Amino acid sequence: MEKETRRADVVIVGGGASGLAAAIELGMKAPGLDVLVIEKMPEPGRKIRATGSGRCNISNTGAAGFSRIMEFFREIGLVTRTYENGLVYPYSESAADVTALLTERAASLGVRFACGEELMTVKYLPASLAFDGAPEGRNIFMLESVIKDRDGLRSIRTHALYVILAMGGKAGPTFGTIGDGFRIARNLGHSIVTPVPALTGIECDEWDERSEPCGITLGGTRSTGVVSLFKDPDEVFGEGTKVFEEAGEIQFTKYGLSGICIFNMTRHMRYDRRAGESLDEFLVRVDLFPDGDIAEYIRDRQKGSFADTPAGEILRTVLKEPLADYVIASADNGPDEDGRILADRPLSSLSDEEVLAIADHVHALEFHPLRIRGWNDAQVTMGGVSLDEINEATSESLLIKGLYITGELADRDYQCGGYNLSNAWLTGLAAADDIVQ
Numbered sequence: 001m002e003k004e005t006r007r008a009d010v011v012i013v014g015g016g017a018s019g020l021a022a023a024i025e026l027g028m029k030a031p032g033l034d035v036l037v038i039e040k041m042p043e044p045g046r047k048i049r050a051t052g053s054g055r056c057n058i059s060n061t062g063a064a065g066f067s068r069i070m071e072f073f074r075e076i077g078l079v080t081r082t083y084e085n086g087l088v089y090p091y092s093e094s095a096a097d098v099t100a101l102l103t104e105r106a107a108s109l110g111v112r113f114a115c116g117e118e119l120m121t122v123k124y125l126p127a128s129l130a131f132d133g134a135p136e137g138r139n140i141f142m143l144e145s146v147i148k149d150r151d152g153l154r155s156i157r158t159h160a161l162y163v164i165l166a167m168g169g170k171a172g173p174t175f176g177t178i179g180d181g182f183r184i185a186r187n188l189g190h191s192i193v194t195p196v197p198a199l200t201g202i203e204c205d206e207w208d209e210r211s212e213p214c215g216i217t218l219g220g221t222r223s224t225g226v227v228s229l230f231k232d233p234d235e236v237f238g239e240g241t242k243v244f245e246e247a248g249e250i251q252f253t254k255y256g257l258s259g260i261c262i263f264n265m266t267r268h269m270r271y272d273r274r275a276g277e278s279l280d281e282f283l284v285r286v287d288l289f290p291d292g293d294i295a296e297y298i299r300d301r302q303k304g305s306f307a308d309t310p311a312g313e314i315l316r317t318v319l320k321e322p323l324a325d326y327v328i329a330s331a332d333n334g335p336d337e338d339g340r341i342l343a344d345r346p347l348s349s350l351s352d353e354e355v356l357a358i359a360d361h362v363h364a365l366e367f368h369p370l371r372i373r374g375w376n377d378a379q380v381t382m383g384g385v386s387l388d389e390i391n392e393a394t395s396e397s398l399l400i401k402g403l404y405i406t407g408e409l410a411d412r413d414y415q416c417g418g419y420n421l422s423n424a425w426l427t428g429l430a431a432a433d434d435i436v437q
């Protein structure tokens with residue numbers, strides 16, 4: 001069977017956030033260029049549609065290149081709203097609208113889309129070898145892709161002057177990102193910093209069914225507090241080993257901990273298994289009552305009208321019931337001489353040591369990470385194409401002229417709050433602007 005061949009001035013591989021930004025920018029700034037987007041999913045922007053829980057947190061006033069990103073969105077006619085905390089959303093708060101706008105805008109500018117087509121390999125040849133008189137230093141790229149349809153497998157070869165690899169990382173594989181870009185970049189000679197999932201939940205030892213008390217009872221509970229992460233190979237976890245701290249909502253799930261502050265924490269949980277490191281080096285402490293001193297709160301109530309109130313009940317005045325029960329059970333050192341557990345003991349009977357033990361558990365409740373949730377749950381990839389091999393200002397590969405590496409495929413990841421999409425838009429725009437020049 002004869003192979004289908006075609007050519008384009010610029011091939012963008014990946015119709016996600018950075019690919020679409022690059023495509024539109026090229027369409028706007030260089031209308032004469034023939035731009036082709038190869039996207040393996042049936043339509044572009046599947047992941048964008050899922051961002052911000054369907055609301056698309058497109059940027060953040062604190063993100064690098066923020067004004068450039070906003071200029072781009074103004075140019076394409078997207079109205080945005082900015083919240084006090086700096087988070088920027090489309091005014092409609094609809095990720096589907098953003099995706100539709102980007103796709104329609106690109107198509108109306110003459111960008112061609114080849115959806116349902118998967119890139120398999122990229123090779124290149126110095127142009128001087130391809131034809132006489134070709135400009136020095138320019139490469140000709142040859143891309144091999146496949147389409148699977150009812151008639152079987154079709155192979156397509158595309159020749160291009162510029163290639164933008166905008167293939168994302170490995171997070172959220174259901175949106176088309178399974179790490180193909182890493183293989184392609186590696187085959188082109190780039191180094192890959194080992195990709196690991198980030199912005200995701202963690203599973204903890206305390207959820208083991210044999211644990212007493214067992215974290216499973218906390219499933220479905222949410223609480224605001226301060227999360228701290230400690231890293232210490234000696235597993236002492238003193239104050240000096242704190243590597244991360246953030247206030248926010250902690251979600252206790254059926255497997256462990258989740259929520260924005262936990263997601264952000266996972267960016268600091270990188271470890272090298274080959275170097276003998278493990279998650280045992282990490283400990284999470286949660287302050288569930290950061291606004292006060294729970295020991296003082298209890299002592300104040302040990303005399304007077306609360307003296308006979310069971311300790312467990314008092315804790316429920318500041319913590320949700322499952323959390324209060326878990327905390328006091330964790331602080332319990334065994335029944336007293338009358339066989340009563342700590343939760344049932346009247347407040348007045350608690351020794352100061354017992355009050356301090358409760359306070360320890362309220363202000364520094366400990367969780368031992370067992371596993372960082374995998375790619376299916378992760379919002380972003382930590383690792384990727386080494387930044388030492390990419391021109392930061394233009395997204396161009398420092399190894400191969402005319403090849404650009406944008407978005408999450410490169411070794412850049414950020415906290416929650418619109419920073420990761422910002423990186424995708426900005427690096428896509430940078431690649432397009434460089435090609436136009």
Ligand SMILES: Cc1cc2nc3c(=O)[nH]c(=O)nc-3n(C[C@H](O)[C@H](O)[C@H](O)COP(=O)(O)OP(=O)(O)OC[C@H]3O[C@@H](n4cnc5c(N)ncnc54)[C@H](O)[C@@H]3O)c2cc1C
Binds near residue numbers: 017041380421
């Ligand atoms: C559930 C979820 C919610 C998120 N919410 C936010 C948020 O609100 N704000 C924020 O800033 N960030 C958010 N992120 C992160 C953000 O979506 C990504 O960082 C961003 O989309 C990365 O852009 P990208 O262009 O690099 O890659 P992607 O947007 O992932 O696009 C890559 C594209 O390449 C295609 N592709 C891959 N391999 C091939 C191949 N072999 N051939 C052809 N095409 C291929 C894929 O199908 C995909 O469409 C979220 C992520 C997830 C998973």
